[in-house]
Amino acid sequence: MKKIFVLSLISVGYFLNAQNLSNSPYATYGIGDIKYDNTIETSSMGGISTAFISDFTSNFNFANPANNANFELTSIKLEATNENNYFKTDYNNTKSTKHSTYLSNISLAFPLSPKLKMGLSYQPYSSKSYEIVHTDTDVETGVTVANRFKGSGTLNTAQIALGYKVNDKFAVGVRANYYFGNLYDLNELAYSNAELINGYETKNSIKNFNFTLGASYQNLNTSTDRKLTIGATTTFGNTSNMTTDYLNSTYYYSDAGQTTKANESPIERKSISSKNLMPLQASVGVGYGEENKWFLSVQGDYKKGESIAYFGQSLDLQDSYRISAGGWYLPNYNNFRSYFSRIVYRYGAFYEKGNLQIAGQNINKFGVSGGVLLPFKNSSITRMSGLELGIEVGKRGTLKNNLINQNYINLKVGFNFADKWFRKTLYN
Structure with a gap:
């Protein structure tokens, strides 16, 4: 059974690298829509993770690797996301929808010693998958001008994390992040009275490496079982190798599906x-709760702005921040007469000031989330395996200045298989 799980991780990783993810039109800019959200556990609580140390021994925290003092079991997680996006713009009163389902996380974590814990994770980090066509007809000449924007590709991330428990209250951690993938953008201009199309292609080949450092402090009052947690992380050490190829050319399509170019003539190629793909990031959080009963946390995240190449020109992305609040509640895990009393209920909300500003409008995002951990029949408070379900409902963008408003409902499902695997039993 254990060998099957390991082989599944390899095959699932190949599938994750090849899948196509849904996007909003705002994925046109930069490296696309950010998909990385750690786990169902974190996203169901509004994104809080920096000051979240799980009370249970089966959950590994990748966002802040210092927060794994209680982790004692080998854990394998497989998670999938179903995205449902609903777009609207006042331009011609246009509406559209887009749906996709994809594998969003696979991870393997295990303790190396009572104080040292290790985790391996593989997730899609960002993606582009959009196609927008804008047409305008001159009433005097009857000539129609068509602008077509198309993008595709996925940026994945592989991570290895280590957490070390210094003492009963303080822990530190480090995570190495490797980003890799290819992103493609195309902007075409066509006139109804011209045979040739003018196209501008951007192809990005990305390999990037950086580090995340984390620290956490937790003080447990043993007389009341109440605990205070403080955590912080920073991501730095950006070592990037992103090669961007631009091609400005004219051509026409030889097939109805517009996939095969003919008579292509380059105008400019470069x-x-x-070297600055992933900017500096920092996070700080504080949480308070009761052991094995409930927990509530507030978190602030910051990401430094950057300038990136976009269709041969420089695009400035702003500094962004995110405020999150969330937690969990467990009614009574020892109540074996009621299964609902043994379910972990999660809740959260967030507001994010985005890094995009278009037509004088900030493209911000906010949402609420919730979820449950449905424990398996043989689970216990010290061996919490189960089915995880999550939902996030939110909004991004605005209708002002003919921009696009995006409403979305994301559904998540996953399994956490936790046990004392890969260990030898010693006998005297």
Whole structure:
């Protein structure tokens, strides 16, 4: 059984790298829609993770690797996300919808010693999958001008995390992050009275490496079982190798599906390298709760702005921040007469000031989330395996200045298989 799980991780990782993810039109800019959200556990609580140390021995925290003092079992997680996006703009009163389902996380974590814990994770970090066509007809000449924007590709991340428990109250951790993938953007301009199309292609090949450092402090009052948790992380050490190839050319399509170019004539071709793909990030959080009963946390995240190449020009992304609040509640795990009393209920909300500003409008995002951990029949408070379900409902963008408002409902499902695997039993 254990060998099957390990082989599944390899095959699932191949599938994750090849899948196509849904996007909003705002994925046109930069490296696309950010998909990385750690786990169902974290996203169901509004994104809080920096000051979240699980009370249970089966959950590994990748966002802040210092928060794994209680982790004692080997854990394998498989998670999937179903995205449902609903777009609207006042331009011609246009509406559209987009749906997709994809594998969003696979991870393996295990303790190396009572104080040292280790985790491996593989997730999609960002993606582009959009196609927008804008047409305008001159009433005097009857000539129609069409602008087509198309993008595709996925940026994945592989991570290895280590957490070390210094003493009963303080812990530190480090995570190495490797980003890799290819992103493609195309902007085409076509006139109804011209045979040739003018196209501008951008192809990005990305390999990036950086580190995340984390620290946490937790003080447990043994007389009341109440605990205070403080955590912080920072991501730095950006070592990027992003090669961007630009091609400005004219051509026409030889097939009805517009996939095969013919008579292509380059106008301009160039290639550049970028070294600042992943900007500095920092997070701080504080939480308070009761052991094995409930927990509530507030968290602030910051990401430094950057300048990136976009269709041959520089695009400035702003500093962004995110405020999250969330937690969990467990009614009574020892009540074996009521299964609902043994379910972990999660809740959260967030507001995010985005890094995009278009037509004088900030493209911000906010949402609420919730979820449950449905324990398996043989689970216990010290061996919490189960089915995890999560939902996030939110809004991004605005209708002002003919921009696009995006409402979304994301559904998540996953399994956490936790046990004392890969250990030898010693006998005297």
